[in-house]
Structure formats: structure tokens, C-alpha cells
Amino acid sequence: MSTSIHLSLGQVAASLALVALAAAISFWRRTDLERDIVVAAVRSFVQLTAIGYAIKLIFEADTIWLVLALLSVMVVFGAFTARSRATKVPGAFWPLLVGLTIAAATTLGLVVALGIFDPTPRYLVPVGGMVIGNAMTASAVALNRLGDEVSDSRAAIEATLALGATAREAAEPFVRRALRSGTIALVDSTKTTGLIFFPGTMVGMLLAGAAPTDAVRLQLILLYALLGSVAISALVATGLAYRNFFTPAQQLRELGE
């Protein structure tokens, strides 16, 4: 799978024409997104360039500790980012952090243990980044939904608690729906992959000159790994976060308490 492709900064700059087009459409149709589009383009350039150099350093150092350090930073930032989408969930950071950590550790541990990838920076860094990114999105969606469900269904939850059900039993239908909504986007996109869109890894490998069969196999491995990591992170995050809505005496906390 050793392929290489060399792109100049000039080629990257030329692709900014598409960003300009997006900004022009926003200006023309008054969607008020021009500023965000420019910020997104600049941030992606700075962040990807920085991570590119960081990855280069890690590849050259070739030590597992630097890989673990980078993945840990990603997990912490991922939990912070996801928390901003889960504002209705009290104390959402820790469930997210634990969910992302377990998802990343389990997924990467399994792909190495099953002999799919070697435990080297070249594999662990990109795969870890994808796993953590997707797990972050899924657990953010799941906790966002959980917050909405619980605040919309306080009467139903209290009615179940009033029967002497535990917090876990009272929250169960809402946790289930939250878990489902966190996972379903990736399940649906996995179903349609290859029909409606080409996933990024496959496109990247084809552009870099890899054989289509190699590109497809790598993409399948990643899709399956992502399904696992997304389910694990959403399960752990919702399974921990729902507890924060309740007191030790199995009472539903007041909003903002």
C-alpha cells in the first residue's frame, strides 16, 4: 500500500476558489455564513498544518508514548467539544471523556489484537483520529438528545419514579432513544456508502494511486471500526450521563440545580 502523492501549496491555494464560491453563494442568498466559511477555511488550514507537522514528528520519533499522548489530547479536546453540544446534561464532561477513552482504547486495542494493523504510529495515529472524531460526534448527538428527552419528559419520568422505579428504570426509554440517535447517522451512512457517496479514506487512497481493491478493503476496516467505536462511546456516555439528572434518593433534579 505504499503510495505517494506530492501536492504544492499552490495547488492547495487554488482549491480556495471553491471556498470563495461557497462564500459568494452565502452572500448572494444572504445565509449570513460568509464569516463562518472564511473562519472554517482558515482554521482547517492552521489546524491541519499543525497536526501534519505533529504527525511528522511522531512518525519520525516512532515511539508509542507520543502516539498515546496525541490520542489523549484528542480525547480531552473531543470531550470538551462534545460538552458544548450537550448543554442540558449536567456534568456532561466526565461521561464524554470516559466514553471517548473507552471507545478509542477498545477499538484500537481490537484492531491491533486481531492483527488488522501493526501497533505503529503510522496506523494508530490516523485510525485513532478517525475513531475519536466519530465517537465525539456520536456521543455529542446522543447526549444532546438525552438532554432534550429528559427536559421534555420530566412529568413522565417523575410518574415512573413515583411508582418506586429506580432512576435507571425511569430513564431507560430516554437513554435508549438517545443511544439510538447517536448511532443511527453512521449506521445509515454506512448502509449507503459506495452507492450515494465515496468515503474519505477510499477517495484519498484512490487519489494517491492505490489499487481500488486495497482502497476498498481499508475503507471497510475503518467503517467497521467506526461502527464499533461510535456504539461504545454513545453507550458509555449515555449510560453514565443519565445518572447526573438524579439525586442519590432517586429524585429527578430541578433544572439548573
Add this chain to the structure above:
Amino acid sequence: MRAVLFELRDVSLTRGERRVLDSVDAEIEPGATAIVGPSGAGKSTLLRLLNRLADPDTGTIAYRGRPLDSYEPLALRREVSLVPQLPALLEGTVESNLAYAAGLAGKQLDAAECLRHAGLAAEFAARDVSRLSVGERQRAMLARSLAQQPGVLLLDEPTSALDSEARDAIEATLRRLRGELDISLVLVTHDPEQARRLTDRVIRLG
């Protein structure tokens, strides 16, 4: 010594800026008691304190002579059952709701008997809760609480969402319950006439 079901001493509760309950002292005896008062007087909140869906900020509440917080909350709620103002049944049939409640309390379910006590025909057992009218849901909520065979029923405005015909039916049901079952009722209502019709004693808030 006079038997007291609930004894409240200097009970206060604040939510945000609002003093919902302010130094409430009250004794609730076995039988039927109404809690009356204007909107916002803290009637529903007081009811929620009695089965520990919430705790007061200060003051003490005792149930049958023991501090409320010395009871295991889940066991207490099966013994002191709250029927909330808004019907909130679980998805599924009326019978599955009754079975859930009976299962939590570890009781054998006689669905037809619970439905009869709540004034519903036995055929309602198989009915999906989404197909019930508001009045029928209120009664299904009552039947669900009865499935736990509680010692005390806390009823929060049980007829507030109903027309006069459905209200009369629920009131008849509650009167019959008192006659047929050894159960105490604590009824929150904004209607003093209803309190007089259904209960022996009245506690006034606000």
C-alpha cells in the same frame, strides 16, 4: 395516642427566588384529607414531598412516626403512591402499565379488579394507552397506583383536566375506594367544594 399518618414540622422549600412552602406545620391523619389553596400555594409540591420525589430545604416530615428520610425511597413510594396531575403512562397497553407497577411493588396483579376500582371496564386492559381519552388516562393512572396495593394514595388534582361528567365519575370512584379498600387518601384540589365532598379534613395552604 392519636394515630398520625404524616407529621410536618416547619417545612420550607425554595425554588429559585420563590418561597414555595414557608414554615408549614401540619398533621395528616388516616382517612381522607384534602390540601386546598390557590394556584401557586405549593399544594402539589407538598404532595411530592410526602413520597420523597423532592425533599424540603428545612423542617422535618415523619410518616407513621418515623422520619421520612429513614425509609428507603423506592419502598416508600410503593407504599405511598402518588397519582400526578398530568397522566403520564408508559408506552404500551393499560395492562402492561399495571403489570409494571405491580411488578415493582412485588404484588400479584389482578388487572380487572384494579380497573374496576378505578371505574374502568375490564376490556380496557388490552387497550393501547395512546388511544385513551384524558379521563380514561386519569383512571388508568389511578388503576396503576392501585396495582401496587399502597397504604396511602396521594392524588394531585385528579379531576382538573376533566369535564363535569368525567369529574363526577372519578369522584364516585374515590368515594367507593374509601369504602372498599383500607386506604388513606391525600387529595390536592383547588376546589373547596370537592374537598368537602370527598374528604373528612382540610389543610389550607397559602
